[in-house]
Amino acid sequence: MIFETAQIEVLPGHAADFEAGVAQALPLFARARGCGGAELHRVIETENRYVLLVRWETVDDHLIGFRQSEDFQTWRQLVGSHFARPPEVFHTETTGKSADLSR
Template identity: 55%
Template sequence: MITEVARIDVRPGSEEAFEQAVTQAFPVFLAAAGCHGVELHRLVEHPRRYRLVVRWESVEHHTVTFRSSDGFRRWRALAGPHIAAPPEVEHTCMVLSE
């Protein structure tokens, strides 16, 4: 299991519209092969900055399977108009938990 963490900055005044777009996109992520959950976090100190957190079975489920799918194109169509700059995406794997 890996976790995709995407830093997304939205255009000024687009916060509510972006959150609505992500709400519409949640089923797209959840229907994707290898997706085990999705969350959206808004930064308190930077209210135009978000973290999209998606749990994937493998990096390939995100970078190959999802990114080449109609679901990815749907996600981009919904969220893209509100995004100020290309998201910064990293993949993590848990090494410790309590």
């Protein structure tokens, strides 16, 4: 499993509209080949900053399968106007894990 992490800064006053756009877009991720789910996190320490976490089977599922799809264009139409700057996106893989992260 690969994790796509996107750090997203939104324009001041756009948080609610951005969150609504992400809610509309989550089904686009869910139906993408190799996507194991997506979730949006609001950064507590920094106003107007979010982290989008998306689980992919492979990096190519994200960069080729999703990024080159019409659904990616729809995603950007729903949320792109709220970006203060382009998101910083990177991919990670798990190298260590505790038994239970829910505690």
